[in-house]
Amino acid sequence: MKKLLPLYINRLSPCYSRDHLGNHGCYARNDIPRFLHLTALGRFDEAFYVLKETNPFSSGCGRFCDHPCETACNRTKFDQPVDIKALERFVSDAGYEKGLNPVMTGEPKDKKIAIVGSGPAGLSSAYFLARCGYRVEVFEKHEVAGGLLTEGIPAYRYPREVFEKELAFIKETGVTIHTCANINKESFKDLAGNYDAVIVATGAHKPGELGIEGEQLEGVENGIAFLKKVNLGQLDKLGIKKGEKIGVIGGGYTAMDVVRCAVRLGAEPTMVYRRTSAEMTAHHGEVEETKQEGVKFKFLRSPLKIEKADDALRLTVQKMKLGPVDESGRSKPVAVYGETETYHFDRIVLAIGDKPDLFFVGEKFTVDFPRMICRDLSEDAQSKIFITGDAAMGATDNTGMVVRVVGLAQDTVKSVREYLGETVETDKDRKTAFYNTLNIKYFEKSGRLIEETLPIEKRIGNFEEIVKTVDADLAQLMAGRCFNCGICIQCDWCWHYSDGSLIKLDREWTPEKDAFYYEFLTEKVSDATFKSVEACPRAALSISSAGSSAENLREEQYITKNELEGRN
Numbered sequence: 001m002k003k004l005l006p007l008y009i010n011r012l013s014p015c016y017s018r019d020h021l022g023n024h025g026c027y028a029r030n031d032i033p034r035f036l037h038l039t040a041l042g043r044f045d046e047a048f049y050v051l052k053e054t055n056p057f058s059s060g061c062g063r064f065c066d067h068p069c070e071t072a073c074n075r076t077k078f079d080q081p082v083d084i085k086a087l088e089r090f091v092s093d094a095g096y097e098k099g100l101n102p103v104m105t106g107e108p109k110d111k112k113i114a115i116v117g118s119g120p121a122g123l124s125s126a127y128f129l130a131r132c133g134y135r136v137e138v139f140e141k142h143e144v145a146g147g148l149l150t151e152g153i154p155a156y157r158y159p160r161e162v163f164e165k166e167l168a169f170i171k172e173t174g175v176t177i178h179t180c181a182n183i184n185k186e187s188f189k190d191l192a193g194n195y196d197a198v199i200v201a202t203g204a205h206k207p208g209e210l211g212i213e214g215e216q217l218e219g220v221e222n223g224i225a226f227l228k229k230v231n232l233g234q235l236d237k238l239g240i241k242k243g244e245k246i247g248v249i250g251g252g253y254t255a256m257d258v259v260r261c262a263v264r265l266g267a268e269p270t271m272v273y274r275r276t277s278a279e280m281t282a283h284h285g286e287v288e289e290t291k292q293e294g295v296k297f298k299f300l301r302s303p304l305k306i307e308k309a310d311d312a313l314r315l316t317v318q319k320m321k322l323g324p325v326d327e328s329g330r331s332k333p334v335a336v337y338g339e340t341e342t343y344h345f346d347r348i349v350l351a352i353g354d355k356p357d358l359f360f361v362g363e364k365f366t367v368d369f370p371r372m373i374c375r376d377l378s379e380d381a382q383s384k385i386f387i388t389g390d391a392a393m394g395a396t397d398n399t400g401m402v403v404r405v406v407g408l409a410q411d412t413v414k415s416v417r418e419y420l421g422e423t424v425e426t427d428k429d430r431k432t433a434f435y436n437t438l439n440i441k442y443f444e445k446s447g448r449l450i451e452e453t454l455p456i457e458k459r460i461g462n463f464e465e466i467v468k469t470v471d472a473d474l475a476q477l478m479a480g481r482c483f484n485c486g487i488c489i490q491c492d493w494c495w496h497y498s499d500g501s502l503i504k505l506d507r508e509w510t511p512e513k514d515a516f517y518y519e520f521l522t523e524k525v526s527d528a529t530f531k532s533v534e535a536c537p538r539a540a541l542s543i544s545s546a547g548s549s550a551e552n553l554r555e556e557q558y559i560t561k562n563e564l565e566g567r568n
């Protein structure tokens with residue numbers, strides 16, 4: 001007869017998976033409940049390694065990520081979301097500070113992989129593959145590695161020394177990076193001939209165009225080109241004068257970073273955006289702070305033309321109003337006909353989203369993520385080409401995100417490994433521990449972290465990091481707010497309610513997904529086990545009729561083969 005056996009099942013937490021409202025959790029698949037539990041226990045090194053399984057840029061993401069995980073966090077429905085991002089930063093910085101080294105997961109292999117582009121997509125792919133034992137070489141056309149991490153995101157949000165630590169950690173896995181290596185049609189063919197697989201990770205760097213009169217005029221420039229000069233210290237090439245009036249067109253990351261850099265360099269920037277602050281694709285809630293830094297905003301204004309006017313540039317804009325929601329999920333701006341305005345600027349920066357430039361793969365190609373079909377190559381070479389990051393997604397309207405490209409890199413790497421003959425385990429299809437499955441009576445309401453920031457008056461004339469980090473005590477306290485949705489953290493509530501039908505195993509709990517701590521004595525399974533299941537605060541336990549023997553039970557519990565053998 002089949003018994004109803006209680007199972008300790010690792011469910012997904014909404015901060016990791018897509019929740020029932022359609023919010024996406026962490027695209028990089030960071031194991032958030034586990035790293036937060038370890039942080040709450042003060043086991044920071046282990047928490048660091050949990051993060052490093054999935055995200056080589058966890059210190060960066062802990063600073064600049066748009067944290068979709070927090071939007072999806074179950075705690076939002078109880079009081080306020082857990083400070084996942086700030087804690088990711090604390091744990092990652094602490095690991096680097098301590099000099100922790102990367103963990104290799106595979107034996108050295110003789111297969112060679114070339115990666116074109118050293119942005120977060122290229123470097124993440126390199127990191128994941130090198131850890132598996134592959135020989136990885138990255139080819140970067142610029143003199144500095146990092147892509148938009150070094151050329152786009154300014155130091156006040158991601159200090160260079162933090163990037164250098166992340167880069168050193170990646171290189172520790174054996175990745176080789178060739179800078180000043182601009183891949184063109186010829187060299188791309190060579191890579192396809194000489195390597196076992198090639199990953200294209202060249203981002204989106206073809207400047208977007210407004211399609212209006214005057215955008216080619218002297219004094220009008222591209223946003224990323226502007227930021228590159230700031231971030232690489234080429235201020236002489238930028239030539240900004242004190243009090244210079246700069247009009248910045250756009251409402252995404254690039255536009256926001258351009259205005260905030262400009263104000264730090266003594267200019268007087270104005271952001272011109274065709275929607276309102278609510279529809280901006282980046283930095284929600286930062287508009288007020290940026291206004292305090294001295295940036296002006298002209299919302300619901302769409303550029304019509306740019307003209308020379310004496311020493312300045314005259315920008316004519318169309319007044320707009322918000323209309324119905326469009327395919328991007330935001331209200332579409334529509335023109336208020338007959339109502340225009342003009343502004344005068346010394347310089348105009350176009351920050352309107354750039355597109356991938358994949359000329360070097362040849363004339364005829366198709367992107368079918370994670371594959372790229374380059375018809376100008378021989379059939380054998382064609383099968384070796386993969387693509388990832390913004391290059392694969394197009395990054396239209398500035399929707400690229402580092403956490404997203406890290407997730408894409410994981411998908412591309414899985415495909416490459418399978419192509420090279422490996423069998424790669426796929427994640428079990430697990431249910432999500434939504435808010436309504438939790439027993440929230442166990443939890444008390446508490447507030448979120450209030451992060452210390454650099455005072456506004458100290459931000460002008462320098463690029464000092466704005467947001468300060470927390471100390472270890474506060475990190476532990478804040479991590480303790482996590483419900484640890486869907487995972488067993490040995491809180492013992494099931495055991496208390498088990499009425500003798502549970503035993504506790506005499507072993508240390510480890511952060512691996514498949515570790516287990518309690519075991520039900522199958523011969524004692526009774527009604528009390530239902531009580532245990534109901535008693536779990538975090539929906540980590542359920543009743544299943546699937547298993548009729550201890551072995552089935554263990555398989556369901558995600559116990560590794562080794563452990564199973566060890567126990568039989």
Ligand SMILES: Cc1cc2nc3c(=O)[nH]c(=O)nc-3n(C[C@H](O)[C@H](O)[C@H](O)COP(=O)(O)OP(=O)(O)OC[C@H]3O[C@@H](n4cnc5c(N)ncnc54)[C@H](O)[C@@H]3O)c2cc1C
Nearest residue numbers: 117119120121141147148183202203253389390400401402
């Ligand atoms: C100004 C700005 C700020 C941003 N801020 C944030 C933020 O706060 N948070 C966030 O999550 N995301 C942010 N983003 C988005 C994020 O930076 C991108 O989504 C991410 O960098 C894309 O990674 P990638 O590796 O695909 O491309 P990239 O970072 O663009 O890297 C591509 C690399 O390929 C190189 N390359 C191109 N062509 C060749 C070639 N032919 N040969 C050799 N090398 C080549 C390029 O030089 C570059 O180094 C921001 C973007 C911008 C522009």
Ligand code: SF4
Nearest residue numbers: 026061065067069085
């Ligand atoms: S990388 Fe972003 S989405 Fe993922 S855990 Fe960190 S802050 Fe959240």
Ligand code: SF4
Nearest residue numbers: 015073074482483485
């Ligand atoms: S409470 Fe913790 S595990 Fe649950 S969704 Fe929030 S961060 Fe994730």
